[in-house]
Amino acid sequence: MNLIVFLKMVPDTVEELKIASDGKTLDPDWLRMKANENDEHAVEEAVILKEKYGGTVTLVTLDAPEVDEAIYTALAKGCDKAVKILGDWQNFTSPAIAEVFAKYLKENNLIDSKTLILTGSQATDDIEGELVYYLGEYLELPVYGVVTYVQYNENKNNILIRKEFSGGLRGEFEVELPAVLGIQAAENPPRYVPIAKIRAMMKSANIEELEFTQDFASKGIEIEKLYEPEVAGKAVMLEGNPEEIATKIVEILTDKGLI
Numbered sequence: 001m002n003l004i005v006f007l008k009m010v011p012d013t014v015e016e017l018k019i020a021s022d023g024k025t026l027d028p029d030w031l032r033m034k035a036n037e038n039d040e041h042a043v044e045e046a047v048i049l050k051e052k053y054g055g056t057v058t059l060v061t062l063d064a065p066e067v068d069e070a071i072y073t074a075l076a077k078g079c080d081k082a083v084k085i086l087g088d089w090q091n092f093t094s095p096a097i098a099e100v101f102a103k104y105l106k107e108n109n110l111i112d113s114k115t116l117i118l119t120g121s122q123a124t125d126d127i128e129g130e131l132v133y134y135l136g137e138y139l140e141l142p143v144y145g146v147v148t149y150v151q152y153n154e155n156k157n158n159i160l161i162r163k164e165f166s167g168g169l170r171g172e173f174e175v176e177l178p179a180v181l182g183i184q185a186a187e188n189p190p191r192y193v194p195i196a197k198i199r200a201m202m203k204s205a206n207i208e209e210l211e212f213t214q215d216f217a218s219k220g221i222e223i224e225k226l227y228e229p230e231v232a233g234k235a236v237m238l239e240g241n242p243e244e245i246a247t248k249i250v251e252i253l254t255d256k257g258l259i
Contacts, residue, residue, distance in 0.1 A: 001055035001152060001177075002112055003046040006101055006119040006135075007039040007074065009064040013124055019226045025091060026226070028065075035070040038120025044186035045150060046118050047078035053152045055114070056080045060104065062089040062097065068207065069198075076193045076201045086211040093221045094126045098134035104210070105139065111178050114157060121145045121182035132182030142175055145182030 011017060011031050018030040046057045057079040061067050063086045071082045085104060089097065105111055117139075122129040129145050136143025148170075149162035158176045164184060165171060236252070238245045253259045 001049060001053055002110075002115040003050060003055055003057045004105070004110065004115065004117045005039075005042050005046045005057060005059050005074075005079070006117070006131075007043060007059060007061050007070060008036055008097065008123065009033040009061075009067050009070065010036045010124045019228060023225050024223045028090075031065070033064055033066045035073075036120050036123040038122055038183060040120075040190045041186040042118040042120050042181075042183040043074050043077060043079065044188065044190040045183050046116075047191075048187050049116070049150060049152060050078065050080075053154065058083065058110075060085070060101065062092075062100065063087060064089065071207055072198050072201045072205065073193055075205050076197045077191055081208070082205070083208045083210055086209055091223075093223075094130040095134050095221065098131050098138055100212070101135055102138035103212070111139070111141075113177060115178035116150075116152075116159065117141070117178070117180045118183055119180075121147065121184040129182055132180060136180040139180065141178055141180050143180040143182070144173065144175065146184045147181045148183075148185045149187065150181065 010033065011026060012034045015032045016030060018027040019025075020027040043057075043059065049055070050057050059071060059074045059079045059082045061071060061082070061084050063084055067084065071084065075082055083104075085100065089100070092100070105117075111117075117135070119132055119135070121132060123131070132145045133143055144161055144163050146164045147161050148164055149160075151160040152158075153160065156174075158174050159179065161173050161175055161181065163171050163173065238248050240248070250259070
């Protein structure tokens with residue numbers, strides 16, 4: 001199989017986030033970037049498929065702060081090749097990012113009859129999971145998101161996938177290759193890689209760097225303004241034994257006319 005995985009960096013929401021002076025972007029001085037969690041599951045699923053059915057795994061990323069560490073970690077997990085697309089992608093949203101990825105695949109003729117393209121089903125800056133569907137549209141390939149299971153049938157050259165729907169429903173589909181999948185969860189949790197193995201990969205592995213000459217006129221959806229959550233300051237801490245707390249809750253609800 002020709003497995004291609006897209007991984008992108010997203011702000012670590014554990015850290016405090018600040019809005020930049022333009023009111024439209026996050027202040028980079030307050031940002032700590034990390035690999036998107038669902039993309040890490042996509043990497044794991046690609047490596048699992050490679051181990052089961054053979055083939056190669058190519059990791060493709062956009063240049064971003066701290067991305068090299070994420071790349072070397074993926075290589076240490078079992079990816080065979082890593083490509084970093086250079087450029088300033090900070091303000092690109094999902095539709096434009098998908099266009100960049102599709103351009104890379106098309107210009108380098110990387111899609112063949114056994115190609116499976118994987119990426120995360122969503123991200124902190126792509127809650128609706130648009131990226132995978134835009135990518136499928138640009139490449140004119142079948143696309144499925146929120147995928148939790150993948151099985152390859154070499155004789156038919158297709159995959160059996162399990163996709164989740166709202167309400168706890170699941171569906172199984174047979175999909176011919178080439179195809180695009182948005183991975184919600186890999187078959188196994190992303191594997192742990194010792195720091196020593198990652199450092200060894202930093203010394204031995206090469207990251208292919210690619211710079212596009214085309215200027216992407218559209219960056220996707222234009223953000224007009226970001227807002228920080230309003231601090232209401234209306235939390236009430238109730239103390240006492242269970243009976244006393246229950247009485248206070250009833251009093252509060254009664255005062256507000258809710259009961």
